[in-house]
Amino acid sequence: MKYRPEDLTRLPRSVEYRERTVYLIDQTAIPREFRIIGLKKVDDVARAIKTMQVRGAPAIGAAAAFGLALYANTTKAKTKDEFMDGFYSAYDRLKNTRPTAVNLFWALNRIKKLVEENLESPLDEIKRIIVAEAQKIADEDVEANLRMGHYGAEILPEGRVLTHCNAGSLATVQLGTVGAVLRVMHRDGTLKLLWVDETRPVLQGARLSAWEYHYDGIPLKLITDNMAGFVMQQGKVDAIIVGADRIVANGDFANKIGTYTLAVLAKEHGIPFFTVAPLSTIDMSLKSGKDIPIEERNPEEVLTCGGCKIAPDVDVYNPAFDVTPHKYLTGIITDKGVVWPPFGRNLRKLFRGE
Amino acid sequence: MKYRPEDLTRLPRSVEYRERTVYLIDQTAIPREFRIIGLKKVDDVARAIKTMQVRGAPAIGAAAAFGLALYANTTKAKTKDEFMDGFYSAYDRLKNTRPTAVNLFWALNRIKKLVEENLESPLDEIKRIIVAEAQKIADEDVEANLRMGHYGAEILPEGRVLTHCNAGSLATVQLGTVGAVLRVMHRDGTLKLLWVDETRPVLQGARLSAWEYHYDGIPLKLITDNMAGFVMQQGKVDAIIVGADRIVANGDFANKIGTYTLAVLAKEHGIPFFTVAPLSTIDMSLKSGKDIPIEERNPEEVLTCGGCKIAPDVDVYNPAFDVTPHKYLTGIITDKGVVWPPFGRNLRKLFRGE
Helix, strand or coil: CCCCHHHHCCCCCCEEEECCEEEEECCCCCCCCCCEEEECCHHHHHHHHHCCCCCCHHHHHHHHHHHHHHHHHHCCCCCHHHHHHHHHHHHHHHHCCCCCCHHHHHHHHHHHHHHHHCCCCCHHHHHHHHHHHHHHHHHHHHHHHHHHHHHHHHHCCCEEEEECCCCEHHHCCCCECHHHHHHHHHHHCCEEEEEEECCCCCCHHHHHHHHHHHHCCCCEEEECHHHHHHHHHCCCCCEEEECCCEEECCCCEEEECCHHHHHHHHHHHCCCEEEECCHHHEECCCCCHHHCCCCECCCHHHHEECCEECCCCCCECCECEEEECHHHCCEEEECCEEECCCHHHHHHHHHHCC | CCCCHHHHCCCCCCEEEECCEEEEECCCCCCCCCCEEEECCHHHHHHHHHCCCCCCHHHHHHHHHHHHHHHHHHCCCCCHHHHHHHHHHHHHHHHCCCCCCHHHHHHHHHHHHHHHHCCCCCHHHHHHHHHHHHHHHHHHHHHHHHHHHHHHHHHCCCEEEEECCCCEHHHCCCCECHHHHHHHHHHHCCEEEEEEECCCCCCHHHHHHHHHHHHCCCCEEEECHHHHHHHHHCCCCCEEEECCCEEECCCCEEEECCHHHHHHHHHHHCCCEEEECCHHHEECCCCCHHHCCCCECCCHHHHEECCEECCCCCCECCECEEEECHHHCCEEEECCEEECCCHHHHHHHHHHCC
16 A cells, blocks of 8 residues: 555554553543543543543444453453453443444454453463454554545545544544545645534534644634535535445445435535445445434533533434435445445445455 | 414514613523613613624614614704714714624614704604604514515415524514514414524524524424434425525525525425515625625634634634525515515516516
8 A cells, every 4th residue: 555554644543552551542632632641440441431532433442452451461360260250340341331332342342252262272372362452453443444545545536525523533543434535635635625514513523523634734624514515516525525333235324413414415516425434334234224223312412512501491303323325425435445336236246255 | 464473472572662771682691591681872772783782684773773762862962963963973883883784774874864854853853753763663674574474374384394593583673584484383383393403603593593482482493403404304394494684686595604505405305495584685786696795704603612612723614604596495485475486587576566
């Protein structure tokens, strides 16, 4: 690949492990402060996940894996039985932090399975396996993003790109999904301007995307979500690129609320519209987007903004995600290449390894 | 007409004049507090306009007119010359409050012209004329809204209506433009649910519309602007109705940023889309929406929300309005009836009085 991660970002990994410490970029401090915290206990890692000091599915997965590595390197257990008791307890504590984070369970189970397969090995070897596997989970995430970045930058048109929410470095171990594509384009000189939707109600665009892309020197303009249509009408957007929380077998996908509106606007203005996600985000067990359950969140998120009360106590509707039908989608950028329409057939091919 | 204002709202007029006092609903206190302030000096009225304790073009116009009435009733001028010096000074102070408020200049000039036509009358008669004309400006605004309300309610489908920004009682003397239509529908029992867009960046939907419609017992749900598309996709919106800042000869119209996005979404989902405005909002001197200048406002509005800082100091684009081409519009509800397509021809007919 053309670039290494260090060619693309000045940011460190948002989750790292070294010298018996889990290091996290504290996302609750951004954009006020860029602060890296070092955690030396499993309970601290669990608390950081729970309080969203680390957020974004891939970043949470890596943080949890490193939580197990931290256990392995700091436990005082003398026997293998003692060690395994402590391991399962750490596993449970980390697992019970966020109820719906698929990557969290996936990363924890990947390590648990490996440990259980190697129970006959000496204790020091088991510890080594855990730390190495956690590191591998983080490295693979960066690798996958790097591939998506290169694939995406090859097909996006040169010009002005609009994005929504945060699928950047902060949401992953490093680079991001959308973030990797934008960073490779920026390095190639083909990203002329980035439009950042603020992404109400939780403001991941204003708080996180604006901060991290500005940090990496990408020229950007922040707008409120309802300005996107006007910017497109004025001919100031050449492509739209968003992340995905779940992509199903026909190419329909769920993503942060507001994505569907952008898709409709893209169609109306003839603007190419892409989603970026690793293969692990694609759920071939669901046939259509109608099958994806939509989480409705706390009304307080809508009644407040950035901590300020902004509305009287009225009824609120607060869906966290929406579903965009595949007919609005130009292409799906994955870590195994770009999927074009017809999505149903081409996704099946991708999963069969053709 | 079927209803009187008092049948439609529990709110008092947002601007009133009696006993040498201008009474205003203090819009800077909403939604925290419903507070009516009484002003006894012209300077206080000017300050209230400047600090947006009163906002909304028609409400500002009436407040300024009442400012002149207040001058007429409280001046200590003994001679007509003294009186007129003070009158022009009050006129200037009120005029220099908001630079682009068309209704402000229109209301002040209407009274100034009448005074200048009656300079031969006795001083007491001139004072009486000023107070009566200011009252007439306010009364006419309520009358016009009442007519729009009845016309609009006749043509809107029964069901769930979505609105944006605030074109309600608070923006006018009473009832509102959109507000009158919603209130007549509510009284008729045909308004099943009102979807209120929060309307970033200044949140007129969350702060003002949610407050005033809730106050009048209209069932509503508040959403962030980027949820409107998803709500339409789910089949939960039967009509969309918005105000207008300026309508031009071909039916294109400028309104609060985000209106254009709603228009595109309405078309995609086959939902009827209306604007409501008095004839005074229609500017037949401009041929198309491309001729309407768009005000770009302070970046701080986007970087903050309800007083809280929400983003790092990055570049911002902050257009206050957008322009919706007439092809997206189902009908224009005016105080002289509903205008249907073809808008160019039918607006010309309306202005010729056919």
